[in-house]
Every structure is written in C-alpha cells, then in structure tokens.
Amino acid sequence: MSLDRVRIGFLPLVDAALPILAREKGFGEAEGLEIELVRDFTWATVRDRLIYGHSDAAHLIAPLAIATTLGLDRPAVPLSVPFVLGLNGNAITLAPALAEAVAPKAGLGDPWEVGRLLAEEVRRRREGGRRIRLGVVHRYSSHNFMLRYWLAASGIRPDEDVEIVTISPAFAGDALAAGEVDGICVGEPWNSAAVDRGIGQIVLVTAQIWRRGVEKVLALRSDRAEADPDLVQRLVRALHAAAADFVEPHSLEPNAAILAQADYLDASPTLILRAISDRILLTRGTEPLHIPDFMFQYREAANFPWVSQAAWLYSQMLRWDRLPFSAAASAKAQKVFRPDLYRAALAGRGAPLPGASSKLEGAIAGETGVGSTQGRLLMGADHFFDRRTFDPERIEDYLVDLQ
Structure with missing residues (x-):
C-alpha cells in the first residue's frame, strides 16, 4: 500500500509523544500515512518551518498558533488546530x-x-x-x-x-x-x-x-487543512490512537524508551518515564x-480543541501585550481551534465527542457528565488556582475583573 507522507515539526519534549508514537508504533501507517518527524530547538523555527511549507504540520505551543494567525509578532498566516496534543505537563x-x-x-x-x-x-x-x-x-x-x-x-x-x-x-x-x-x-x-x-x-x-490547562497542539496552515481534509482526518485518528496507547500502563516503559532515542528527545528514559507516569522528582x-494528572492525556476528551481554551489564551495576549479588545480579532482567535475537524475525524469511531464546542473554563468542581454527540463523557475538575472562571463570551468583563 502506498503511504502519504506527512512531515511534522517538533521540539524535543515529552509532550511531542503522540506524533512520535504514531510513527514508531504504526498508528500513522494504519491510516495510510508515512510520518516524517523534523526536530528543531526553538518554537520560532518550528513555526517558520510550518508557515513556509517545509513541514505539513507541527507540534506547537497553543498560543503561538493563535498569535501567528493574528499577526502579533510577524505577518499573519492563518493556522488551524484540529487536535490538542495534551494538557498540563x-x-x-x-x-x-x-x-x-x-x-x-x-x-x-x-x-x-x-x-x-x-x-x-x-x-x-x-x-x-x-x-x-x-x-x-x-x-x-x-x-x-x-x-x-x-x-x-x-x-x-x-x-x-x-x-x-x-x-x-x-x-x-x-x-x-x-x-x-x-x-x-x-x-x-x-x-x-x-x-x-x-x-x-x-x-x-x-x-x-x-x-x-491547554498546552501543545497539532497545527497546520489553514489553507492546507481546507485543501486536504482527508489527510487531516487520518492524522487526527493516528494521533488519537497514539493517545489511547499513551495512557496504557503496559506502554509506559516501552514508550519512554522510544521517546528517549537520539532522534527524538535524546534524554534519559528514567526522566521520561517519571513524566509520563506522573511521578516527578x-x-x-x-x-x-506522584502528582495526579501532571501530564493529562486522552481521558475526558483531553485532545478535543475547545474553542473556549483558545479564547482564554487570547484574553491573556490582550492582558500582557496591553492590547484593546477586538470582537473581530477574538472571533479569529477562537476559530483557530477546530472542533469540527476533530469531530469529522472521529465520528463513528466510538470516541466520546463533546456536544458543545465551548464551555465555561474553570467551572467544573468534580467529575461531571457533559453532553456528547457520541459516547459517554465525564469531565473532571478544571479549576484555576484562584477559583476564577472564564466565560469566553465575556472576555472584556473578565479582563476588567483581573485588574
């Protein structure tokens, strides 16, 4: 079978695990993809390689996908995030x-x-x-x-x-x-x-x-995502399968050994094993x-790109760059996260799919059942340490309250 090659840029971090495991454990191949990984050492280089077409997708810090779309530190290039590579960490x-x-x-x-x-x-x-x-x-x-x-x-x-x-x-x-x-x-x-x-x-x-807290994401140029939705869906499915493997206890040691390889993190498998098993020195x-949920993966639809997560990140850009609120920029920022692409990839595959695309961040105090269009979905506590909540439809009020 002929495989479609996908080049993914990444930094040597434990939360680059899913694209690495998708390549090394055959989840990409099962979706007809030949995943090629390109290691860099700065986020700016990973981002530039993506926007200039030297890679097809990237392991990227979530706020940078939004900043790039808005043109906050360079000429704007719209990016799309169909998949979250992990929370916390x-x-x-x-x-x-x-x-x-x-x-x-x-x-x-x-x-x-x-x-x-x-x-x-x-x-x-x-x-x-x-x-x-x-x-x-x-x-x-x-x-x-x-x-x-x-x-x-x-x-x-x-x-x-x-x-x-x-x-x-x-x-x-x-x-x-x-x-x-x-x-x-x-x-x-x-x-x-x-x-x-x-x-x-x-x-x-x-x-x-x-x-x-949302952390790394899979990012693609929006024009590429729109031009080849089938490839995006297959890539999302491969990463989702890797996420399911990531949380299996029997996979911890083999996965740590894979991530430790010189081509990937080039680091101690002992340190990596601690991180992926939530045991931190x-x-x-x-x-x-033992720090429960230190590196949160797969469960509770952890890989779903909530639009409200993008909105919170945008609110922090306004806060720390001292920018005025813009309804148009806010809408553009929130559209970077693409729950529609995630749902299209996993529909009919048994994965729990949230019924909503946005939520009140920080409002879940304990295990709570939430509406889903597929499967049963339970969400755990998602609070901020100061117990504030974030309503993505009231960004201006939120920023005033923080002053």
Whole structure:
C-alpha cells in the first residue's frame, strides 16, 4: 500500500509523544500515512518551518498558533488546530537558594503560599538592586501565560517586579546553572533534568495553576487543512490512537524508551518515564512524588480543541501585550481551534465527542457528565488556582475583573 507522507515539526519534549508514537508504533501507517518527524530547538523555527511549507504540520505551543494567525509578532498566516496534543505537563523550577526561601521542605507547595513567599523575596531582592529573572520558552506560550497569571494573583507584577526572558527549552537548565535566570517554567524532561543536575528544585507544576490547562497542539496552515481534509482526518485518528496507547500502563516503559532515542528527545528514559507516569522528582536526593494528572492525556476528551481554551489564551495576549479588545480579532482567535475537524475525524469511531464546542473554563468542581454527540463523557475538575472562571463570551468583563 502506498503511504502519504506527512512531515511534522517538533521540539524535543515529552509532550511531542503522540506524533512520535504514531510513527514508531504504526498508528500513522494504519491510516495510510508515512510520518516524517523534523526536530528543531526553538518554537520560532518550528513555526517558520510550518508557515513556509517545509513541514505539513507541527507540534506547537497553543498560543503561538493563535498569535501567528493574528499577526502579533510577524505577518499573519492563518493556522488551524484540529487536535490538542495534551494538557498540563509543565513545571516551575527555581534555583536552589530561591527555592529554599519560598518552597516547603517536602512536597509541592500551595500556589498561594509559594506566591506569598516569592513576593517577599522579590521585594527584598529589588531593594538590593536586582530583579529576579525567570525564563519561559516563548512570549506566546502557555508557560508564559500561566506563570504570569500566578505571579499577578500573588501580587507580583510581571515585567516590573520581575523580569521574564525567553529561553529554548533544551537550554533552560544551562541558563539556570549559569545564573542567567533564577527560575524556569518549561516542559518535561527539562525540569527533571535540572533537578537531577542539582541546579534546580520544582516548586509548582502548572496543573496547580490551571487544572486542565491547554498546552501543545497539532497545527497546520489553514489553507492546507481546507485543501486536504482527508489527510487531516487520518492524522487526527493516528494521533488519537497514539493517545489511547499513551495512557496504557503496559506502554509506559516501552514508550519512554522510544521517546528517549537520539532522534527524538535524546534524554534519559528514567526522566521520561517519571513524566509520563506522573511521578516527578522535585529535589535531588528525594523520592519521586506522584502528582495526579501532571501530564493529562486522552481521558475526558483531553485532545478535543475547545474553542473556549483558545479564547482564554487570547484574553491573556490582550492582558500582557496591553492590547484593546477586538470582537473581530477574538472571533479569529477562537476559530483557530477546530472542533469540527476533530469531530469529522472521529465520528463513528466510538470516541466520546463533546456536544458543545465551548464551555465555561474553570467551572467544573468534580467529575461531571457533559453532553456528547457520541459516547459517554465525564469531565473532571478544571479549576484555576484562584477559583476564577472564564466565560469566553465575556472576555472584556473578565479582563476588567483581573485588574
């Protein structure tokens, strides 16, 4: 059988797992696809390779797909997101001296308490003539937005009280070791690598900031998605099959070994296994801690591209870029996420399909049955740490409330 080749750009991160597993475990081939993976080291390069046609699709930070569509940091190119590659999976890792001042002696801290202590340390260091500097992977990343959300709620003004800089994920630990930054907010395995080197301590995970925070996505140029819907549907099905495999206990060790290969993450299979099994080492010399839903996948329609997730990301762009609300731009941002393509790919395949395309984010307190057009769908708690909710139809009111 002749296979259709699909080139997918990615960064060496654990949440690139699904396209890697779709290639290595035959899920792509089962859909008539020959998946070719192209590794890069910066999100800008992954994005540029996609928009200039050097790749067909990309493992991409969700906000960057929206920013690219809106033309916020370059001429606009419309992108489409038919599939979410995973939720959560990031952490905030601080240099040991700073972590000692703000984090508990054992276990993860409470976001409010860590934030309170960090605000005190920020004030002390500013009085001494130096701002704390924190590294994120891109200006338009969930890492940046969740870090800022937590800092602001803790009484710390991003860009004024602290400095936030951009670092490639693979080099974030080196920047921490060199003292160029005091902390990093990155994806795995790079937090765990910093812990293993003794140069950092994980003090919070981003799942504590937004329990079901959207993270990486599959992105395509919109013109390509419209021109070849059959290819998009087959790719979505291959990734969905990989997601089902990802959560199987018997697949954990084999999958960690695959991801660790030199062509992919080129990292320790032990660190990768910890991440995909939700067992995270916070400090060198301690035992890994089980953090439920650290890297959330497959269950609860985790791969469904909720339009309300795109709306929340857009609200954070307005907040931190200090942009005025635009109904037209808001609509364009929300149309980047394509639940219609997801549904078309999985209709008749047994996967639970949400009946709605948007929801009140942060409003689910515990396991709740939600309407679906196919299958039975239960959703778990999705709260923000400050217990705010986000209504995608009231973005302006939401931003006013945050002031």
